[in-house]
Amino acid sequence: MEQDMIRVENISMHFRLMNDRISSIKEMMTALARRKVKFKEFHALEDVSFTVNRGDVIGIIGHNGAGKSTLLKIISGIMKPSKGRIWRGANIVPMLELGSGFDYDLSGHENIYLNGAILGYSKEFLQSKYNEIVEYSELEPFIHTPLRNYSSGMLMRLAFSIATVVEPEILIVDEVLAVGDERFQEKSKKRMMELMSGGTTVLFVSHNIDQIREMCNRVVWLDHGKVRMIGAADEVCDAYREQFLEQ
Amino acid sequence: MNFSSKITLAFYGIIAYLLGITVYQVLRDPGAWSFVLLGVAVLICFWLVGSKLISKKKQTILSRIQATFHRFSFLIEQLVARDFKTKYKRSVLGVFWSFLNPLLMMAVQYFVFIRLMNLRNSIGSENPMLNYYAVYLLVGIIIFGGFNDCCNQALRSIVYNASLITKVYVPKIIYPTTKVFSAGINLALSILPLYIIALINGLVPNFSILVLPLGLLFILVFTIGMGYFLSATVVFFRDIEFLWGVFSTMWMYATPIIYDIGFLPNTIQKLMFFNPLYHYIDFVRYIVILRQVPTAEETLICAAFSLGMFVLGLTVFKKTEDKFIFYI
Structure with missing residues (x-):
C-alpha cells in the first residue's frame, strides 16, 4: 500500500545576511541614506522537491551547510519556506528534540508533563506512558526532585526517555541521539533503531554513511541547497562516497 | 461533556451575560438608546463569529478557535501552570x-x-x-x-x-x-x-x-x-x-x-x-x-x-x- 505522507514541492529557502555589521541606529540611518545597506542573499535551499511514501525511511546526506537541517525544520513546520509548498499527510510532525522547555525549578515529574505537552503529546497519552518514561530513564528515586539538582547525564536521560516514548506516524531525526554513560548510550541507540525500524515513516539526517546505508531505503543527497541525487540508498551512497574520495 | 462543547457553552454564556447587561442599561436609562444600539451591533458581530453565516472552508470562526484550543489546550494548561508554580516556588x-x-x-x-x-x-x-x-x-x-x-x-x-x-x-x-x-x-x-x-x-x-x-x-x-x-x-x-x-x-x-x-x-x-x-x-x-x-x-x-x-x-x-x- 503506497501512500504519500509528505510532498515537498519546489521548496526554496533564502536568508538575508546583512553585508556589514551595522551596530548603531546612527550608522543604520547614514547607510540607509546612502543606500549602502546591501543584503546578501543566501540560498539555503533551492527548488527542492521529493515525495515521501508511507513506510519510507529516507536518509538525507550532504556536506556541512548543505541545508539538511533547514529542510527538516521546514518539513516539521518550524520555518516557512520562501517559495514552494509542503504537504503533510499526518497532523503533527515532531522533530526529535531533547529537553525543549525543561523548567529547572520544577520536579522531574512535572517536567515530564511540561516537556511532553511541548512535544505535542496528549494528556491521556502521557498519563498512560508515565511509568514507562520513569522506568526507562532509571530516575525513579529522583523523580520528585527539582531539575536544577540533576546531573547533566540525568537530564539527558530524562529528556531522551520523554522524546522517544512516541509512536509517531512520521519521525524526523537530526542525527541519531545517544546520551548518558556508555551503558545508557547503547540502550538509547537501540531504542532509536527500534523506533526507526518499526514501520514508521522516517526522515533521517546523518553524517554516518554506513548507518544511512543500513537503515534507509531511499536517500536524498543535498549539495549547496540543491538536490544532487535522489534514489535507492546504495546507489546514492556509492556516488556520494566516490565524490568524497575524488576531493 | 467534551472540550469543544465547553468552549461553546462559555462562548454563549459570555454573549448571554453581555446581553443581560445591555438589557439592564436600556431599562435603567432609555436615553442611552443610541449607545445601546451600538452595543447590540457589537454583540451581533460577536454572534456572527459563532454562526455559519460568515465562515471559511465550511467552518465557523468559533469552531476553528475551538479546534486550535482543543489541540493545544493541554500545552496551554501546562504552560500556565508552570508560570504560576515557578513564580512563588521558592x-x-x-x-x-x-x-x-x-x-x-x-x-x-x-x-x-x-x-x-x-x-x-x-x-x-x-x-x-x-x-x-x-x-x-x-x-x-x-x-x-x-x-x-x-x-x-x-x-x-x-x-x-x-x-x-x-x-x-x-x-x-x-x-x-x-x-x-x-x-x-x-x-x-x-x-x-x-x-x-x-x-x-x-x-x-x-x-x-x-x-x-x-x-x-x-x-x-x-x-x-x-x-x-x-x-x-x-x-x-x-x-x-x-x-x-x-x-x-x-x-x-x-x-x-x-x-x-x-x-x-x-x-x-x-x-x-x-x-x-x-x-x-x-x-x-x-x-x-x-x-x-x-x-x-x-x-x-x-x-x-x-x-x-x-x-x-x-x-x-x-x-x-x-x-x-x-x-x-
Whole structure:
C-alpha cells in the first residue's frame, strides 16, 4: 500500500545576511541614506522537491551547510519556506528534540508533563506512558526532585526517555541521539533503531554513511541547497562516497 | 461533556451575560438608546463569529478557535501552570504574595502621599469616591500593576522562548497568550484583598458586583492585544524592551491612580479620554466604591478600546510571526 505522507514541492529557502555589521541606529540611518545597506542573499535551499511514501525511511546526506537541517525544520513546520509548498499527510510532525522547555525549578515529574505537552503529546497519552518514561530513564528515586539538582547525564536521560516514548506516524531525526554513560548510550541507540525500524515513516539526517546505508531505503543527497541525487540508498551512497574520495 | 462543547457553552454564556447587561442599561436609562444600539451591533458581530453565516472552508470562526484550543489546550494548561508554580516556588509565603503584594504597595503609597506629604486636600476634586481614598488607591494599583505585569511577561515571551521556537513547532501566539493568562490569574486573585479593604471601609457590595467580571474581561482583552503587539515588535527592535520600561512609568503617572482627574487642568482632563487605563480603572472604581453599574457610554468606550487593541495586536502578530525565526 503506497501512500504519500509528505510532498515537498519546489521548496526554496533564502536568508538575508546583512553585508556589514551595522551596530548603531546612527550608522543604520547614514547607510540607509546612502543606500549602502546591501543584503546578501543566501540560498539555503533551492527548488527542492521529493515525495515521501508511507513506510519510507529516507536518509538525507550532504556536506556541512548543505541545508539538511533547514529542510527538516521546514518539513516539521518550524520555518516557512520562501517559495514552494509542503504537504503533510499526518497532523503533527515532531522533530526529535531533547529537553525543549525543561523548567529547572520544577520536579522531574512535572517536567515530564511540561516537556511532553511541548512535544505535542496528549494528556491521556502521557498519563498512560508515565511509568514507562520513569522506568526507562532509571530516575525513579529522583523523580520528585527539582531539575536544577540533576546531573547533566540525568537530564539527558530524562529528556531522551520523554522524546522517544512516541509512536509517531512520521519521525524526523537530526542525527541519531545517544546520551548518558556508555551503558545508557547503547540502550538509547537501540531504542532509536527500534523506533526507526518499526514501520514508521522516517526522515533521517546523518553524517554516518554506513548507518544511512543500513537503515534507509531511499536517500536524498543535498549539495549547496540543491538536490544532487535522489534514489535507492546504495546507489546514492556509492556516488556520494566516490565524490568524497575524488576531493 | 467534551472540550469543544465547553468552549461553546462559555462562548454563549459570555454573549448571554453581555446581553443581560445591555438589557439592564436600556431599562435603567432609555436615553442611552443610541449607545445601546451600538452595543447590540457589537454583540451581533460577536454572534456572527459563532454562526455559519460568515465562515471559511465550511467552518465557523468559533469552531476553528475551538479546534486550535482543543489541540493545544493541554500545552496551554501546562504552560500556565508552570508560570504560576515557578513564580512563588521558592518563597515561604507562596501564593499568598498575590494577596499581600498589592496591599503592601497600597500601604506604602497611602503612607507617603497621605500621612507624609498630606496631599489629601490638594489631591483632587469633589469626587465622592475620594472619601474612600484607600480603596480608590488600591483599585488603581491593582489594575495598573496587573496590566503592567502582564505586559512585561508577554513582552519577553517570544524572545525568551527562542530556543523552543527554533526547535519545536507550536503556534507562536500561545506564548504571549499563556503569559497574559498566568499573570492575569494574579490580577484576579488580588480582587479578594480589594474587597476585604472595601468591607473594612464599610463598602458592602451590592448587585453591581455582577458587572465586575465584565470590567476584568475588558482589561484582559486589552492586555492580550497589548501583549501580542509588544511581543511581536520586540523581536525586531530589542530597544522596545527598555523603551517600554520608561513608557509604562510615564503611563502610570499619566493615569489617575494616586490623584484624581479633577486635579488636572481642563485640557489634560480632555486628553484623558484617550487613556484606556483611565477608563478601566474608573469602571472598576465605579462598581467597588459607588456600587453602581457604570453608564452605557462608559461601558462602550471600554469595549471599543479593548476590541481595538486586540485587533491591532493580533494583526501585527499574525503579519510578522513567520519572520520571528530569522531574528531570534
